[in-house]
Amino acid sequence: MSESALGIVWIYPDLLSTYGDRGNMLVLAHRAERRGIAVEPMLVRSDEPLPATADIYLVGGGEDGPQALAAQRLTADGNLLRAVNQGAAVLAVCAGYQLLGTSFHAKGAQCPGLDLLDVTSDRTGTRVVGELSGDVDPRLGLPPLTGFENHGGRTRLGPGVAPLALVTAGFGNDGHTEGAWRGKILGSYAHGPVLARNPAIADLLLRWATGADSLAPLDDTWSDKLRAERLAAAGAA
Amino acid sequence: MPLRAKVATSVSRTAAALSRAAGRGDGAVIGGWLGLKIDPDLLRNLSAGRAIALVSGTNGKTTTTRLAAAALSARGPVASNSFGANMPSGHTSALAGAGVTPFAVLEVDEHYLARVIEETHPHVVSLLNLSRDQLDRTEEVAMMAQMWRTVFAAHPEIHVVANADDPMVVWAAMHTTHLTWFSPGQRWLDDSWVCPGCGSGIERDGAQWWCTGCALRRPPAQWTVEDDGVTDPRGDWHLIRLQLPGQVNLGNAAAALATAAEFGVRPLEAVPRLATVASVAGRYAKVERDGRTIRLLLAKNPASWLEAFDMAEPAPTLLSINARIADGFDTSWLYDVDFSPLRDRMVLITGDRAYDLAVRLDVNDVPFRYVGTFSEAIQATPPGRLEVIANYTAFQDIRTELDRVN
Numbered sequence: 001m002s003e004s005a006l007g008i009v010w011i012y013p014d015l016l017s018t019y020g021d022r023g024n025m026l027v028l029a030h031r032a033e034r035r036g037i038a039v040e041p042m043l044v045r046s047d048e049p050l051p052a053t054a055d056i057y058l059v060g061g062g063e064d065g066p067q068a069l070a071a072q073r074l075t076a077d078g079n080l081l082r083a084v085n086q087g088a089a090v091l092a093v094c095a096g097y098q099l100l101g102t103s104f105h106a107k108g109a110q111c112p113g114l115d116l117l118d119v120t121s122d123r124t125g126t127r128v129v130g131e132l133s134g135d136v137d138p139r140l141g142l143p144p145l146t147g148f149e150n151h152g153g154r155t156r157l158g159p160g161v162a163p164l165a166l167v168t169a170g171f172g173n174d175g176h177t178e179g180a181w182r183g184k185i186l187g188s189y190a191h192g193p194v195l196a197r198n199p200a201i202a203d204l205l206l207r208w209a210t211g212a213d214s215l216a217p218l219d220d221t222w223s224d225k226l227r228a229e230r231l232a233a234a235g236a237a
Numbered sequence: 238m239p240l241r242a243k244v245a246t247s248v249s250r251t252a253a254a255l256s257r258a259a260g261r262g263d264g265a266v267i268g269g270w271l272g273l274k275i276d277p278d279l280l281r282n283l284s285a286g287r288a289i290a291l292v293s294g295t296n297g298k299t300t301t302t303r304l305a306a307a308a309l310s311a312r313g314p315v316a317s318n319s320f321g322a323n324m325p326s327g328h329t330s331a332l333a334g335a336g337v338t339p340f341a342v343l344e345v346d347e348h349y350l351a352r353v354i355e356e357t358h359p360h361v362v363s364l365l366n367l368s369r370d371q372l373d374r375t376e377e378v379a380m381m382a383q384m385w386r387t388v389f390a391a392h393p394e395i396h397v398v399a400n401a402d403d404p405m406v407v408w409a410a411m412h413t414t415h416l417t418w419f420s421p422g423q424r425w426l427d428d429s430w431v432c433p434g435c436g437s438g439i440e441r442d443g444a445q446w447w448c449t450g451c452a453l454r455r456p457p458a459q460w461t462v463e464d465d466g467v468t469d470p471r472g473d474w475h476l477i478r479l480q481l482p483g484q485v486n487l488g489n490a491a492a493a494l495a496t497a498a499e500f501g502v503r504p505l506e507a508v509p510r511l512a513t514v515a516s517v518a519g520r521y522a523k524v525e526r527d528g529r530t531i532r533l534l535l536a537k538n539p540a541s542w543l544e545a546f547d548m549a550e551p552a553p554t555l556l557s558i559n560a561r562i563a564d565g566f567d568t569s570w571l572y573d574v575d576f577s578p579l580r581d582r583m584v585l586i587t588g589d590r591a592y593d594l595a596v597r598l599d600v601n602d603v604p605f606r607y608v609g610t611f612s613e614a615i616q617a618t619p620p621g622r623l624e625v626i627a628n629y630t631a632f633q634d635i636r637t638e639l640d641r642v643n
């Protein structure tokens with residue numbers, strides 16, 4: 001890893017990659033490079049050790065089996081915890097969000113998570129599939145969240161985290177709150193390329209990673225149109 | 238045929254003809270739907286006495302079905318659902334519409350395969366591939382493989398023709414008794430890095446692949462795509478000249494030859510018949526309009542977008558994306574497609590979800606121009622070739638504008 005480039009790790013694309021999860025890495029790299037920030041994207045497979053000193057870690061969605069396996073391997077590896085303790089930022093979606101918690105439900109059993117977020121996930125009877133939107137925790141200073149959710153999980157938040165957003169359309173954690181955050185760790189049920197719909201979250205991660213108070217503005221004409229259309233479609237605008 | 242089935246068949250045919258006459262579609266679904274209302278056993282009754290092949294998988298079903306039907310026609314008349322209506326109502330329409338035929342080749346939606354096997358008692362089932370497709374409404378890939386595996390365990394009498402290059406398909410089919418493997422080559426690998434049997438990683442080396450945790454590995458194939466032809470089980474190589482573009486259609490041709498061979502059709506008889514297929518339900522068809530030669534390519538999931546870029550000529554290209562029920566409501570898959578092969582050409586975008594595509598192309602550094610309608614796209618391009626790549630309902634919309642080209 002070079003000293004000057006921003007290290008972005010996509011954790012275990014062989015296990016946790018559905019629904020366009022690759023998009024989050026692509027959007028981060030794109031927004032950094034447009035501002036002249038060099039980026040070193042790293043795809044780390046589950047049979048490889050995680051780097052402990054990267055700046056941003058991304059965890060994607062996945063099916064039951066791979067989710068449980070990924071949690072075991074990440075726990076055994078230990079470097080994600082080390083990186084977080086050294087101030088790295090994390091964005092986890094869907095199955096990835098669940099496995100950062102205290103425990104989650106997979107393959108008919110409750111599995112131990114990484115304990116990076118004070119959340120517990122189990123199963124609802126039905127999958128929730130559709131547009132998701134919410135008003136983001138004002139302390140993060142972001143515009144409304146918009147995304148697409150597809151999961152059968154229900155997540156309870158403990159006192160150690162705050163909800164990422166309050167649901168205005170869709171289900172999120174439980175129909176009221178969506179996602180969770182603590183420090184520089186963000187978890188969300190808005191799956192796949194949530195950063196494409198929410199470039200302000202991408203910029204938040206980049207600010208956390210670079211320590212910059214602000215970043216040069218980019219031409220977000222198309223993201224703005226997309227956000228307006230999706231928020232209207234969700235009935236949240 | 239029981240009287241009830243006769244009445245149902247007649248209603249089914251009439252409704253299909255009316256639907257076509259009213260310009261409401263190909264008539265491929267409505268007739269069968271009405272027929273099944275009158276006689277729930279209609280598909281079973283219409284299947285009796287025919288030797289049937291079913292073709293299923295995520296991609297290439299419609300084209301392979303058309304190619305296999307063309308090959309099998311060397312033996313006699315073949316009924317087929319050649320418009321991609323691949324659920325039981327479509328099968329019923331196709332068989333009712335064809336009258337008495339000794340053979341049928343039916344494309345089957347992968348979710349309906351078990352049910353259609355029960356009702357049609359096929360001689361052969363051909364399994365093409367399994368990859369992510371409309372994940373907001375369909376089973377995930379491993380679950381689909383498990384469903385297939387269960388069906389074939391219950392039907393050891395069926396001859397299975399299956400793709401040796403797709404670990405999901407191999408795992409689903411491997412315990413059947415009569416098994417023929419074909420090798421089309423596989424470009425899309427992102428849904429088969431984990432063994433569906435034991436959860437270990439799958440390693441690859443060239444065309445070979447194997448599970449690191451159990452005995453699952455690529456079986457030797459009897460039918461193999463090599464260069465611009467197909468090698469048969471005897472080791473004879475046949476040049477395949479298709480009117481359909483792309484490497485992926487050579488793979489579909491291999492599947493079609495293997496399927497027809499199960500009915501005794503020799504490659505030498507089958508190969509010339511494959512060349513007669515010019516387009517498939519509008520796909521690959523070339524249409525002249527306002528001085529433009531427009532060609533339609535359907536791409537509905539990441540694996541098929543990769544294939545579409547391989548087929549498209551380096552000419553101005555219109556991309557159209559919808560997210561209606563038939564497409565799935567989720568557009569996240571756009572990020573599983575690398576659009577960079579389009580960087581050196583003029584790209585136009587349209588469709589219900591053009592803004593999703595716009596953001597994707599922006600992130601992919603592909604310059605594009607947004608147009609509101611298909612006619613606007615034609616006006617915006619110079620006379621000459623115009624390639625159109627669209628997902629399912631966007632494709633149907635444009636096909637309708639071009640007078641339901643076949």
Ligand SMILES: [Zn+2]
Pocket residue numbers: 432433434435436437448449450451452453
């Ligand atoms: Zn295995």
